[in-house]
Amino acid sequence: MLNISVVLVTYNRLTLLKKCLDALNKSTYNIKHVIIIDNNSTDGTSEYLEKIKSKKNIVQELNKNIGGAGGFYVGIKTFQEKTNDDLVWVMDDDTIPEKEALENFVKASNRIGEFGFLAGNVRWIDQTPAIMNVPAVHNVGWNRTAESKDDVLYPVLISASFVSLLISRTAISAVGYPIKEFFIWGDDVEYTERISARFSSYFVSQSIAIHETTRNIGTNLIEETGDRVSRYFYDIRNKIYRGRKKPIKGHVRMDVGIAVTLFQLMVRPGVKQRIRKIHVVLKGIVFSWFFHPKMEQVKKSSNGQV
Template identity: 45%
Template sequence: MNNGSNMKKVSAVVVTYNRIELLKENIESLLNQNTKSLNNIIIINNNSTDGTKEYLETINNKCVKIYHLNENIGGAGGFNYGIRKFIEETTDDFVWIMDDDTIPKLNALSELILASDKIGAFGYLASNVRWINGEFAKMNIPSIDSKNWLEKMDFDNAYPRIKKATFVSLLFSRSIIIKYGLPIKDFFIWGDDTEFTQRISINEPSYFVTKSVVIHKILKNEGSSIFEDSSDKSRLARYRYGFRNGYYTSKKNGKNALAIQWLYIAKTLIKLMFFKTTNRYFKIKMLFKGTVQGFFFNPVVEKLQENEGENDE
C-alpha cells in the first residue's frame, strides 16, 4: 500500500460493532485490493464486546489505524468520527466508507478510481452492492430516476446518476467532505446515509459504478421494515430513530418530500393496525415516538477546515 507521488490516495473508513469474524474478512479484502491507491485503513471500533479490541491490537500494519471508542455511538457517530479522522490525520485524496460486514471484491476500489478518472468532478461514487448469493442487496440499491434501470443496465459501460445511497462502499473526495461537512452523528443509526448523500447529490452529480462490486453479508436479503421485523422489543426500539431521522430529512428537503414521508407513515400505521404482525402496539408506539421527536429534531451539521490536521506521513 505504498503509493507513487502522482497516484490518487485513499483512506478506507470501516465502522465495526461486535462482528469480529466479518471484520477480519473485511480487513483482509481491503489489504488485498488490486490497487496501490489504498493508503490508510481507519477502523472505528464502536465499543465492541466480542473480542474485536483484542483482535485489532494484534494487527501490525502501519497503514491500519485503529480507534477504540469508549461507548457505542451508533453507525452515524462512527462514520462521523472516522471521516473526521480522515480529514484531520491524513492527506489522502479520497475516503472510502463501509460497514464491517462489507466485503469488497479485489477490484472494487480500482473500479471506483477508474470511474473517478473518467467522470471528473462528482459528489460521490457508489459501488454495486450484492448479497452473498449474487443478487442485488435490497437494503443498498441506490435511488435512480429511471424505471427498471437494473434490468436495462449495461454493466460494462454504466455510470448512472443517483440521488442517494447507503454507507456500504461509497467514495468521497476530500474537497467534498470539506464543502458539505460530516454525517450527522446525532442520527445514531438509520437515515444518516440518506441525509448525507442527498445533502451532496442535490448540488453535485453523483454516480453508481456498476463494475465496483462489494458483498454485503447481512443475514437476510431484505429491506428494513418495522411491520415485518420479528425482533424483540430491545431491537425494535431502534425504529424510533428511523422515523425521527426520516422526518427530519424530509422536512429539510421541502414540502414534496415531507408529503411522501407522511404517506409512508400513514401506510405503515395502517399495516400495523390492521394486518398481522408481532409486537403490534410496541411498534405503533415507536412509530409515534419517532415521528413526534422528528418535529423537534434539529441536529447540527459539523464542518471541518482543511488545515485542521495535516500530519507527517
C-alpha cells in the same frame, strides 16, 4: 496516482471484520490508510485491533457505542483531519469487496473527473442486488442497473448507502460531516443527498462488493420481528427530520408514508408485536419534534497530518 483511505466501522463482528480486512488486503489498487472505528465492541475486537495497529491501520476505539452514524462521522472526520488522501472508501464490517472493486472505482473516477461520490454495485451473498443498498436514482430503472456488470456509469444518483461508497475530499470539505446524532438508519441517505445536491455522483457497476447481512431485506417495520423492532424508532425520527429539510412535496411524501405505516400497523391482520410497533412509531414521531442535530462543517485548518 490517487491516495485513498478506507473508513471501516465495526461493532461486535470480529469474524466479519477479519474477512473484510482480508478482502481489503487483496485489493488490486493500493490503499493508503485503513481507518477502523470500533464502536466499543465486547467480543475481542479491541484486542485484535491493538495487534494490527500501524501507520497504515489507524484504529479509533470509542468508549461507547454511538451507532453506525456516529462511527462514520468519526471515521470521515479522521480521514479529513488526519490524512492528506484524495478519496475515502466507506463501508461496514460486513462489506466484502471484490479485489478489483477499488481499482474499478478509480478507473471510473479517471473518466469522470470531479465527482461527489461513487456508489458501488452491492450484492448479497447469492449475488442478487442487496436490497438495503439500492441507490436512489432520478430516472434510470434500478433493475437494469443492478443486473449489469458491464462497464457502465450512471450519473443520476440522489443517494446511496455507506456500503462501498467512495467520497471525494472536495465534497466533504463542501458539505461537512454526517450527522452523528442519527445513530442508525438514514444518516447515509441524508449525507449523500447533501453531496449529490452539489456534485454529480455516479453508480459504478463494475465496482462490486458483497454485503454479508443475515437476510437480504430492507427496512419494513410491518414485517419485522425480533430485536430489530425497537431500532425503528430511529428510522421514524430520522425520516421526519429529513422530511423537514425537503421541499414541501418531499416533506409531505415522507410524512404520508409514515402515516400509512401507522395505519397498516393498526388494521392489517396478523401483524406481530402490533402494540410494540405502534409505540415505536409514535415514540419516533414525538421525539422528532425535539430532534434538531447540528450539521458540523469542516474546519478550514483540516488539511491532514498523517
